[in-house]
Amino acid sequence: MVLCTLLAGAATQAAERSEGFAADLAALAASGFDDMDAVVERIASSDHARAVPVMQALLDGRLYRRKSDDRVVIVADAEAGYVLTDAVDGAELGTVSRRKVKRINVNNQLRSLLRGLIARAALASADPARRLAAVEAMSGQLDADARDLLAERATQEEDARVREAISVAIAIFDLENGDAARRDAAIDTLRGSLDPVARGRLAVLAEDDTAPRETRRAAASALASIEQRIALYELAQTIFFGLSMGSVLVLAAIGLAITFGVMGVINMAHGELIMLGAYTTYVVQLAMPEHLGWSLAVAVPAAFLVAALTGIAIERGVIRFLYGRPLETLLATFGVSLVLQQAVRTIFSPLNRSVATPEWMSGSIEINAVFALTWNRLTIMLFMLVVFALLMAVLRYTRLGLEVRAVAQNRAMARAIGVRGNRVDALTFGLGSGIAGVAGVALSQLTNVGPNLGQAYIVDSFMVVVFGGVGNLWGTLLAGLGLGVANKFLEPWAGAVMAKILVLVFIIVFIQKRPRGLFPQRGRAAEG
Amino acid sequence: MRWLMADKGGLVMLAVLAVVVIVVPLANLVIPPDSALHVSTYTVTLLGKYLCYAVLALALDLVWGYCGVLSLGHGAFFALGGYAMGMYLMRQIGERGVYGHPVLPDFMVFLDWQALPWYWYGFDMFWFAVLMVALVPGLLAFVFGWLAFRSRVTGVYLSIITQALTYALMLAFFRNEMGFGGNNGLTDFKDLLGFDLQADATRVALFLSSALLLALAYLACRAVVGSRLGRVVVAVRDAENRARFLGYRVEYFKLWVFTFSAVLAGLAGALYVPQVGIINPGEFQPLNSIELVIWVAVGGRGTLWGAAAGAVLVNYAKTSFTAVLPEVWLFALGALFVLSTLLLPRGLAGLLRRRGGAS
Numbered sequence: 001m002v003l004c005t006l007l008a009g010a011a012t013q014a015a016e017r018s019e020g021f022a023a024d025l026a027a028l029a030a031s032g033f034d035d036m037d038a039v040v041e042r043i044a045s046s047d048h049a050r051a052v053p054v055m056q057a058l059l060d061g062r063l064y065r066r067k068s069d070d071r072v073v074i075v076a077d078a079e080a081g082y083v084l085t086d087a088v089d090g091a092e093l094g095t096v097s098r099r100k101v102k103r104i105n106v107n108n109q110l111r112s113l114l115r116g117l118i119a120r121a122a123l124a125s126a127d128p129a130r131r132l133a134a135v136e137a138m139s140g141q142l143d144a145d146a147r148d149l150l151a152e153r154a155t156q157e158e159d160a161r162v163r164e165a166i167s168v169a170i171a172i173f174d175l176e177n178g179d180a181a182r183r184d185a186a187i188d189t190l191r192g193s194l195d196p197v198a199r200g201r202l203a204v205l206a207e208d209d210t211a212p213r214e215t216r217r218a219a220a221s222a223l224a225s226i227e228q229r230i231a232l233y234e235l236a237q238t239i240f241f242g243l244s245m246g247s248v249l250v251l252a253a254i255g256l257a258i259t260f261g262v263m264g265v266i267n268m269a270h271g272e273l274i275m276l277g278a279y280t281t282y283v284v285q286l287a288m289p290e291h292l293g294w295s296l297a298v299a300v301p302a303a304f305l306v307a308a309l310t311g312i313a314i315e316r317g318v319i320r321f322l323y324g325r326p327l328e329t330l331l332a333t334f335g336v337s338l339v340l341q342q343a344v345r346t347i348f349s350p351l352n353r354s355v356a357t358p359e360w361m362s363g364s365i366e367i368n369a370v371f372a373l374t375w376n377r378l379t380i381m382l383f384m385l386v387v388f389a390l391l392m393a394v395l396r397y398t399r400l401g402l403e404v405r406a407v408a409q410n411r412a413m414a415r416a417i418g419v420r421g422n423r424v425d426a427l428t429f430g431l432g433s434g435i436a437g438v439a440g441v442a443l444s445q446l447t448n449v450g451p452n453l454g455q456a457y458i459v460d461s462f463m464v465v466v467f468g469g470v471g472n473l474w475g476t477l478l479a480g481l482g483l484g485v486a487n488k489f490l491e492p493w494a495g496a497v498m499a500k501i502l503v504l505v506f507i508i509v510f511i512q513k514r515p516r517g518l519f520p521q522r523g524r525a526a527e528g
Numbered sequence: 529m530r531w532l533m534a535d536k537g538g539l540v541m542l543a544v545l546a547v548v549v550i551v552v553p554l555a556n557l558v559i560p561p562d563s564a565l566h567v568s569t570y571t572v573t574l575l576g577k578y579l580c581y582a583v584l585a586l587a588l589d590l591v592w593g594y595c596g597v598l599s600l601g602h603g604a605f606f607a608l609g610g611y612a613m614g615m616y617l618m619r620q621i622g623e624r625g626v627y628g629h630p631v632l633p634d635f636m637v638f639l640d641w642q643a644l645p646w647y648w649y650g651f652d653m654f655w656f657a658v659l660m661v662a663l664v665p666g667l668l669a670f671v672f673g674w675l676a677f678r679s680r681v682t683g684v685y686l687s688i689i690t691q692a693l694t695y696a697l698m699l700a701f702f703r704n705e706m707g708f709g710g711n712n713g714l715t716d717f718k719d720l721l722g723f724d725l726q727a728d729a730t731r732v733a734l735f736l737s738s739a740l741l742l743a744l745a746y747l748a749c750r751a752v753v754g755s756r757l758g759r760v761v762v763a764v765r766d767a768e769n770r771a772r773f774l775g776y777r778v779e780y781f782k783l784w785v786f787t788f789s790a791v792l793a794g795l796a797g798a799l800y801v802p803q804v805g806i807i808n809p810g811e812f813q814p815l816n817s818i819e820l821v822i823w824v825a826v827g828g829r830g831t832l833w834g835a836a837a838g839a840v841l842v843n844y845a846k847t848s849f850t851a852v853l854p855e856v857w858l859f860a861l862g863a864l865f866v867l868s869t870l871l872l873p874r875g876l877a878g879l880l881r882r883r884g885g886a887s
Binding site for chain 2 (some may be wrong): 001094266292307318321322326328329330331332334335336337338339341342343345346412455459463466495498500501504505507508511513
């Protein structure tokens, strides 16, 4: 009962407010410039949901009066005239010719008043993101009133990031307009801020001959501290990019670390298995277009299966006849890779296919203006770690893993104690190939999916495995991440292609020095 | 000369080559175009191209078949020789280029370069270009091989770093800043030693030079293989450690053969470029180098003449396939890789040898 009364009360109140708002709008359309100030102030303080859009429309010159019935409308351009929206309730009123409406004009004084009111309204918004956007929009172009408004707002602001933005905005204003004490305080505030406007203003102040010496020195030192922070974050950004590129390398190489590293089989078709994984993602997305968010979850096991089965077929059909003849294996698997490429080209056309990125993987976490982590790269890094951990677990704790290691160490002895060598070979090769397919799912999120996708990664993958030390998964992990980071560090001063060449040359020289990689196998397994 | 007499396959090859050398130019230049026996200039150039490939296959067979070093980067030496020749041809264009600059090639004018880079000096002289054709691939092979063989990088590892070598060179040559025409490479050649490259007679002369190079290269390789050095090299292939323990400096033998082979590949590339009229970074593609390996594998490695025959056969198949069913060629090539390694480990030469008993 009480609730009902309350609700009814609220409803009447809202209705009254709405009526007042409509009356104010009508007054706006009718009055001259002098009275409009007061009307606008009234509209702003009305707390009506449409107040901000109406003021914005007025500021942008999109608020009109319909000549036929004096109704106030917001217009948007259309081909045959204007699309009208009712200013009070936002209802669509259809398209009319341009002659049927009259613009409500504003002058400069009114414009600056409107800007302040809109900002104030946005500052009072309940959404911290909108408050932050409002402060950032105001920053660098404050006047004294707005400064006071912000200072007042800062005392009741709860969100730390908004508070920080406000203090930066105020400090930027104080740098130019404040008295000496305020200016020094402002320099202190801006020390370490990453705001580009703040940086520019500090640089101007540091060079300003009219300013006192101390102030200039303080500004210069604040500037130096900013530069230092930026350099630090840029370093972090480079490392992040490097790690993400490294993760891709590790993902591409880790399957090879099994087939080449553990089994000693040179599989030149490894890149094509990655490509098959990427195409599986494409097909899965084609099959379930309305569940893009889940498509990757389906694609990972599907790609694993497709690539693993292809791998087992390759092993049973070709490679098993060539054990102990590495160069022939290399040639035969290369032939297989050509066939796979051409098959994909025939089935899917030689053009690149685009694979969609699910929504939860797009966007980024912005730590600050210089440093942002994109979700897809983060996801791929995590994914790589999960795959790596799973693989390690399989090799260490399962029976298959035990048998794989036994066959890798001493085939004859393993067979003598009852390990079925053939079956283990096929399954190991399937495992390595399946992981290549999974890597393809990850790659499909980063690059174009085309028949040549695999070729781009085959040389890199071999480099990573050889660099890390054949037969050593940890070596592969470190080598991949290390090469990725090295590549990204070389890129700024050498260019992307040159960086790649330098890394290749480095590995070539490195292999001369340590032919068995970073972490060579020791003991009997090393003799093969 | 006794080794040559004992080499039946080689004699047959040289005989076939001699016949082709006499018949093809006559059929092209003397027999009128409307006759059924006429050989078009296109075919002459095509055959010349095959012969260059055959020289390249010989070079690879020498290191792979006799020395056991499977190089997946021999295409790089071929391309480097080609680029050296291409640079000479580029300088020969002179003022006839699109921009008409007397010294700078078109692409440099296009990139707004003011002066010729230092490494382009001297390429206006033919003898210098020929020297570079041999020297640049030879030097690269020498340095690379010295590093690799000295630290005993062998087998598959060596194959993979040779592949990385050609891959890195490809990326480098794709860059405009390198000064080799970037993506487009070097093309629009006009004349060689004053002879118009489009003329039939020049084409035939190039074809004859290719045939001569093949014959000389074959004899040289046969001489190397038949010499005492060749025997040591085969010993290195079959049991590297044993050869080392017998007191041979294995790495020097390998290095010598590797460098010689690279020079041979460079020469083949130099004759290839004026015939096809273009050289671009695509020649450095790892795929090209691996395709080359399959020519040798199909022909039969360790026989020399088998490799040359394999190069001509596979390329003839490629030309006919790509003309009729372009999309089938890669299937066929892939199948060739798999089948030749599985069923014909000694190649066609091995098949012939089995038929005709031991020779």
